[in-house]
Every structure is written in C-alpha cells, then in structure tokens.
Amino acid sequence: MPQPHAALKARYGAAAPAIPLDPGPVLDALLAQRSVRHFLPDALPPHALEQLVAAAQSAPSSSNLQTWSVVAVQSQAGRDRLAALTGPQNHLRTAPLVLAFLADLSRIARIAARSGREAAGLGYLDTFLMAVIDAALAAQNAVLAAQSLGLGTVYLGALRNQPEAVADLLGTPAHVFPVFGLVVGRPDPARPAAVKPRLPQASVLHLERYHAPADAAAETGGYDAELRRFQASEGLPPIDWSQLVIDRLRDPAALKGRHRLYEALLGAGFRFDDAPATSA
Ligand SMILES: Cc1cc2nc3c(=O)[nH]c(=O)nc-3n(C[C@H](O)[C@H](O)[C@H](O)COP(=O)(O)O)c2cc1C
Structure with a gap:
C-alpha cells in the first residue's frame, strides 16, 4: 500500500x-500554505508591495471589470488603529504591511458619471458579489506571491467587525467596501506556523451530483479528532471542528459586529435593487 x-x-x-x-x-x-500570525518587525524586501500588487492584478477578473482596489497601510499609527478595530489582533502592530482589499464599484460609478451615462447594473447584488469575488481572487494571488518572496500572511476578516470606523480610517468613498485585510510580514522563525489539516476530500468533493452525507461520521470523517490533535500540538485549546463551526455561527452576537453588514453596505452607498420588497 x-x-x-x-x-x-x-x-x-x-x-x-x-x-x-x-x-x-x-x-x-x-x-x-498556512496562515502566519507571528512576525518580525523587519521591513519588507524592496518593491515587495509592488510585486504583490502585480500578482494580485494578474488574477482573473469577472468581465475584466477589475472591481477591486487595495489600500496599503504601512504606518505604525495606521496599523495600531486597525489592530484595535479588529480585535485587537496584535500581529498587525508588528508586521510592516496591512493590505485592505476593497470591493470597489466607485471607479465604474465615476467613469459612468463623467460620461453622463447610466450604470444601473451597479445596484444589483450580483455586481457587489462580483466585486467581492474579484477582491478575493486578487488577494489570494498576493498570498502566494508573498510566500514566494519568503513572506508570511494572514487574512483579516475582522476588518468587517466595525465597517464604518474602518472605512473612515481608510478614507474609502461611497460604493467602496473593505472586504478583508491581509497582514504581510517576515515570519518569526522562533514561532513557525504549521499546516492546518482540512476536512477529508470526501466531505467537499461530490462527483457529478451533490450527495448530502447521512450522518455526522460521514459529514466530517474523523476531522473533529484531527483538528483536536492539531490544536493540542499547537498549544491551542483542543476543540472539535463541529463544535467550533456551531459556536462561530451560534447567534448574531457571535458574528462580532458583522450581522450589521447589510446596513453598513447601504450606508456606504451600495444598492440592491433586486432585493424583494418586504411587507411591513
Ligand atoms: C476571508 C478570511 C478571513 C480571515 N480572517 C481572519 C482574522 O480576522 N484573523 C485571523 O487570525 N485569521 C483569519 N483568517 C485565517 C483563517 O483563520 C485560516 O485561514 C484558517 O484557520 C485555516 O488556517 P490556515 O490558513 O493556517 O490553513 C481568515 C481567513 C480568511 C480566508
């Protein structure tokens, strides 16, 4: 065998x-690939930022609309403020670069406004989704580029915990939404990150048609024990993955502010004209 x-x-x-x-x-x-949360305070190699952005811009883009942008936060003050708004997640204070990836429909809105043309398609859920997908694909290219430069990264979904304060800090205009951050730095060799196991392939791979597993064992196939082992080996509290996912989505409070996303998006000027009318 x-x-x-x-x-x-x-x-x-x-x-x-x-x-x-x-x-x-x-x-x-x-x-x-693994997330890195312990960084050296050292500067990045020369032109690392531009290389990461070139890799990010090389990702596919839906209809080549390129509906994303990125704000590079390098100042200590900016990173400290972002750390406070996202946790605090203290690795932001040490790593020299935080990239805030933005779903950016403002560029097309400006182009349309300058030419006096309608862009009603901007006000639909799919257009927002397209911008989020573009931003995610771009960011993951940056993650791999960082790895090839010997750098480590960790995403920062917590950027959405306090969306208005983050938008204020980043100076984003209407029709722009900070989707997530990416912390970039030189990994601390004294605290190396380990590869985190994933669900068995049978849990995620369906051949031809989706087959919902009939019971808990078939759903996760031993992954609870696998993740418990990983957590213990990393000195983290051992917890079953099944428990972790339920805890993470237990109630609106568990979303840590992100249950307000729709309201925050409307506040940032996004429209969802295809939303069904709600009866009062
Ligand atoms: C969109 C997104 C947002 C994330 N947000 C955070 C975050 O706010 N803080 C954090 O420490 N890790 C964050 N992560 C990292 C995940 O926790 C991590 O990818 C997952 O636990 C798997 O571990 P690995 O990346 O080491 O394989 C995020 C990952 C993604 C894809």
Missing part, C-alpha cells in the same frame, strides 16, 4: 489520500 505524500499527510492527517503528487513549485506552495 503506497504511503501518502508528506504534503498530503500534513494537509489531511489520517485521511490523506495515497495518491502520487505531480512535482511542481506551484502545487508545492499551495499545499504548504
């Missing part, structure tokens, strides 16, 4: 598929 490849063993633990891996630096990098 062939043994699973070491990279797959790290990614799946006991559920690692015993398949051969075609060699290649991109696949190697993808399978080794």
Whole structure:
C-alpha cells in the first residue's frame, strides 16, 4: 500500500489520500500554505508591495471589470488603529504591511458619471458579489506571491467587525467596501506556523451530483479528532471542528459586529435593487 505524500499527510492527517503528487513549485506552495500570525518587525524586501500588487492584478477578473482596489497601510499609527478595530489582533502592530482589499464599484460609478451615462447594473447584488469575488481572487494571488518572496500572511476578516470606523480610517468613498485585510510580514522563525489539516476530500468533493452525507461520521470523517490533535500540538485549546463551526455561527452576537453588514453596505452607498420588497 503506497504511503501518502508528506504534503498530503500534513494537509489531511489520517485521511490523506495515497495518491502520487505531480512535482511542481506551484502545487508545492499551495499545499504548504498556512496562515502566519507571528512576525518580525523587519521591513519588507524592496518593491515587495509592488510585486504583490502585480500578482494580485494578474488574477482573473469577472468581465475584466477589475472591481477591486487595495489600500496599503504601512504606518505604525495606521496599523495600531486597525489592530484595535479588529480585535485587537496584535500581529498587525508588528508586521510592516496591512493590505485592505476593497470591493470597489466607485471607479465604474465615476467613469459612468463623467460620461453622463447610466450604470444601473451597479445596484444589483450580483455586481457587489462580483466585486467581492474579484477582491478575493486578487488577494489570494498576493498570498502566494508573498510566500514566494519568503513572506508570511494572514487574512483579516475582522476588518468587517466595525465597517464604518474602518472605512473612515481608510478614507474609502461611497460604493467602496473593505472586504478583508491581509497582514504581510517576515515570519518569526522562533514561532513557525504549521499546516492546518482540512476536512477529508470526501466531505467537499461530490462527483457529478451533490450527495448530502447521512450522518455526522460521514459529514466530517474523523476531522473533529484531527483538528483536536492539531490544536493540542499547537498549544491551542483542543476543540472539535463541529463544535467550533456551531459556536462561530451560534447567534448574531457571535458574528462580532458583522450581522450589521447589510446596513453598513447601504450606508456606504451600495444598492440592491433586486432585493424583494418586504411587507411591513
Ligand atoms: C476571508 C478570511 C478571513 C480571515 N480572517 C481572519 C482574522 O480576522 N484573523 C485571523 O487570525 N485569521 C483569519 N483568517 C485565517 C483563517 O483563520 C485560516 O485561514 C484558517 O484557520 C485555516 O488556517 P490556515 O490558513 O493556517 O490553513 C481568515 C481567513 C480568511 C480566508
């Protein structure tokens, strides 16, 4: 019986598929990807920011509308303020760069306004979703580019915890929404990050048609125990993944401010003209 490849063993633990891996630096990098939360305060290599943005802009973009932008926050004061607004997440204070990725419909709104044209399509849910997808694809390209520059990253969904205060700090105009941040820095070699196991492939991969698992065991296939082992090995509180996901979405308060997203988007000038009318 062939043994699973070491990279797959790290990614799946006991559920690692015993398949051969075609060699290649991109696949190697993808399978080794992990979030870094301990950084050195050292500056980034020269022109790292521009290289990350070039990688981000190389991501596909829906209809090439390029409905995203990014604010690079490098100042200590800016990062301290963002750290406070997002937790506090203290790794923002140490790492020299935080990229705030924006769903940005303002560029097209300005272009339309200058030419005196309607852009009614901006006011629909799919257009907002398109901007969020574009921003996410761009950011993940930046994550891999950072890895290839020897840098570490961690996303910052907590940027949405206090959306108005974050928009104020970043100076974003109407029709722009900060979707998430990306903290970038040199990983602290004294506190290396480990590859976190994922659900078995059988939990996420459906062949031809979706098949809802019939019971808890088929749903997560031993992942609760796998994640508990990972948490313990990292000195983190051991918790079943099934418990973790329920806790994270327990009630509106568990969303840590993000239950106000719709209201925040309307406040930022987004419209959802396709929203069904609600009866009073
Ligand atoms: C959109 C998004 C937002 C995230 N927000 C945060 C965050 O605010 N703080 C944090 O420490 N990690 C954040 N993460 C990192 C996840 O916790 C992490 O990706 C997940 O636990 C898997 O671990 P890994 O990236 O090391 O494989 C975020 C990840 C994504 C994709």
